[in-house]
Amino acid sequence: MIHATLLAVAVAGGGSHPVAPTAVLVATARGEISIPISAQRGHPAFPVEPLSRLLPLSSAVRNGWAMVEFAGVPFSFLLDAPVLLDGATVVPMAGGAYLSGDTLFVPLQWLTDYIPRRFHEAYRYDPLAARFEEVGLAAVIRSPGRPASSSRRPAPNEFGLRLPHTVVVDAGHGGRDVGNIGLFLPRGINEKHITLAIAKRLEAELERRGIRVVMTRRTDRFVGLRERATMCAAVCDLFVSVHVDALSRTPGYQRANGVHTYFLGEALTAEARRVAAMENDALRYEAGGALTQDDPRLFILKDLQSNEILRESALLANLVQSNAARAHPGRNRGVHQNRFVVLAVSTRPAILIETGYATNRRDAQFLNSPAGQQRLAVAIAEGVVEYLRRYEDKTSSAGGS
Ligand SMILES: [Zn+2]
Numbered sequence: 001m002i003h004a005t006l007l008a009v010a011v012a013g014g015g016s017h018p019v020a021p022t023a024v025l026v027a028t029a030r031g032e033i034s035i036p037i038s039a040q041r042g043h044p045a046f047p048v049e050p051l052s053r054l055l056p057l058s059s060a061v062r063n064g065w066a067m068v069e070f071a072g073v074p075f076s077f078l079l080d081a082p083v084l085l086d087g088a089t090v091v092p093m094a095g096g097a098y099l100s101g102d103t104l105f106v107p108l109q110w111l112t113d114y115i116p117r118r119f120h121e122a123y124r125y126d127p128l129a130a131r132f133e134e135v136g137l138a139a140v141i142r143s144p145g146r147p148a149s150s151s152r153r154p155a156p157n158e159f160g161l162r163l164p165h166t167v168v169v170d171a172g173h174g175g176r177d178v179g180n181i182g183l184f185l186p187r188g189i190n191e192k193h194i195t196l197a198i199a200k201r202l203e204a205e206l207e208r209r210g211i212r213v214v215m216t217r218r219t220d221r222f223v224g225l226r227e228r229a230t231m232c233a234a235v236c237d238l239f240v241s242v243h244v245d246a247l248s249r250t251p252g253y254q255r256a257n258g259v260h261t262y263f264l265g266e267a268l269t270a271e272a273r274r275v276a277a278m279e280n281d282a283l284r285y286e287a288g289g290a291l292t293q294d295d296p297r298l299f300i301l302k303d304l305q306s307n308e309i310l311r312e313s314a315l316l317a318n319l320v321q322s323n324a325a326r327a328h329p330g331r332n333r334g335v336h337q338n339r340f341v342v343l344a345v346s347t348r349p350a351i352l353i354e355t356g357y358a359t360n361r362r363d364a365q366f367l368n369s370p371a372g373q374q375r376l377a378v379a380i381a382e383g384v385v386e387y388l389r390r391y392e393d394k395t396s397s398a399g400g401s
Contacts, residue, residue, distance in 0.1 A: 020044035020108065021130035028054055028134040037108055043095030044108035051111075055134070059104055063260075063334020065318070066097045066104055071119060076318060077106060083311075084110060085318065086118070087390050090311045159209040160389045162396075166212040167384060168232040170241040170342065171199035172352075175222030177282045180246035182358030183254070185368055191244040191358060192220065194367050198355060199242050201377035209385050224286045225341045232348050237388060238316055239350035240380065241342050243279060244367060246358045257360040258331030259376075261321040262338040262352045263313035272338045275354065280341050312349040315390070320351060320383030327379035329372075330356055330363050349387075353380065 023034050024046065033054050035046045048059045048068060059068045066077040076085040077097035084091040084107075091114060097106040112125040112132060125132045154162045172195040173179035179191025196217070203213045214236070216228040232239040245260075247253040262275070317335045325332035333354075343350040355376055356363035366372035 023130065024108065024112065025129070025131045026051060026054060026133075027131060030054060038100075038105060040100065041095055041098055041105075043093075045095065045098070045105040046108055046111065048104045048106055059106075061099065061104055062332065063336070065335065066106065068097075068106060068110075070115065071122070073118070075110070077110075078314070082107075084114070085315060086114075087393075089394065090315075157210045159385050161210055161385065161392065163392055164212065165210075165237045165388050166214060166235050167206055168214045168216065168228075168236055168239045169199045169202050169206070170216040170228050170231075170239065171196040172241055172243040172279070173282060174217050174220055177222055177285045180244060180278070180358050182244070182246060182364060184361045184364030185358050189368060191246070194244050194355075194358075194373075195242045196220065198367075198373045198376055198380075201373050202240070202242065202380050205377045205381035206384065209381060211384070211388070222285060225280070225282055229342050229350070232350065236348050237391070238312075238348050238384065239343070240320070240384065241340075241350070241352040242380075243352060243354050244356060244358050245275065245278075245354040254359055254361065257329075257357050257363045258333045259321070259324045259328045259356055260333035260354050261317045261324070261335050262340060262343070262354070263317040263335070264310065264337065264340065264343040264350065269336070272336050276338045276340060279352065280339075283341060309347070309349060312391075313343075313351060316349045316384070316387045317351045319386045319390075320353060320380055323379040323383035323386070324353060324355070324376060327375040328356065329366050330360065 020039060021037055021044075023036050026033050026035060031054060033050060035050055037044045037046050039045075048057070048066075051057050052059065056071045057069065059066060061067075061079070064079050066079055068075045068077065073086075077083075077093075078085075080096045080098050082093045082096045084093050084097075093107045094109050095107050097104065099105070112127070115132075116123045116125050121135065123132065123134055156162045171192070173190075173192035174196070175192075177192065179195065181190050182194075185194070196219075199215065200218070203215055206213050214231055216231055217223050228241070229239065247256055262272070314335070321332070321335050338352070340352050343352055356367045358364050358367065367376075
């Protein structure tokens with residue numbers, strides 16, 4: 001589903017391209033290198049790694065994303081999708097970044113079209129000579145970005161936010177739906193208690209940053225999944241659902257640890273389907289009962305998978321995940337797509353964060369400790385604020401201020 005929708009954007013925005021070269025010469029004051037151009041996926045792409053010896057560039061692949069930092073600016077490619085995230089800007093590409101063996105290839109368009117525009121005084125590309133050039137003293141890069149201020153815009157608060165925002169914070173489960181019972185949580189403490197504790201701290205951290213918060217629950221009570229999602233309606237910027245993961249007893253299951261974040265989409269992996277089944281299971285406490293793959297209640301997913309919300313949700317998920325992963329003692333398990341009912345009904349960017357594993361001793365201790373809960377709350381709040389700042393930048397520049 002996501003590939004089809006993203007592809008449509010790329011076709012609409014791609015434009016025509018000259019015949020791709022078989023190699024591009026990259027020239028700097030420090031030396032030159034010729035990089036081979038591959039068309040094995042139907043669009044010109046190049047291996048990133050050789051360039052890192054010459055240009056201020058590094059790359060990493062984690063959990064379906066390729067992170068490429070260029071001159072201190074992070075770019076994210078969702079692997080095999082023709083799209084690039086540059087801060088809050090989603091840039092359609094003629095084709096996606098991909099792995100071939102262990103080698104990361106990114107679209108040539110990024111290097112030859114996008115980088116010269118993004119760092120306009122620092123790099124240029126001559127298509128006739130197939131030559132990418134670092135210009136003059138440009139190796140010392142200023143952060144490009146937009147002009148820092150405009151007299152007509154309201155002044156930012158100390159966290160960089162200029163506009164009022166409302167965030168819905170959803171403490172997963174509650175009441176008769178206890179969530180997972182948590183192998184390494186103390187007796188009487190279940191997922192629903194941990195999610196509420198983190199959610200309350202997240203509420204405080206967001207409010208401290210000038211953000212209005214609506215809680216789906218503030219006590220140990222049952223709230224239906226769709227009722228939660230509809231709380232992010234007219235006046236709502238985004239929706240964050242907080243959960244704790246747990247694995248069933250299979251060999252080695254106690255070793256799995258770390259944090260992962262989901263946004264709405266098709267469940268692409270068995271792991272994602274497992275988590276969706278667990279979190280959607282709360283439906284059995286509601287009228288209508290449990291969910292199957294063909295349930296009409298999932299049809300709403302189709303309607304709401306608009307490009308805009310998907311992209312915004314992907315960006316939000318990415319920012320929250322990277323902040324949360326830094327605060328977490330366990331693994332960075334990355335960003336994934338999944339069919340969550342609680343996300344499906346939201347008409348705003350919505351994410352679900354699995355803050356750790358109650359079946360892992362260290363994760364469970366972290367999640368049950370005030371210090372751990374606080375670290376996660378601060379990290380999630382930081383990710384949310386980062387997202388809102390970028391959203392403000394984007395909407396204000398789109399408005400021509
Ligand atoms: Zn849960």
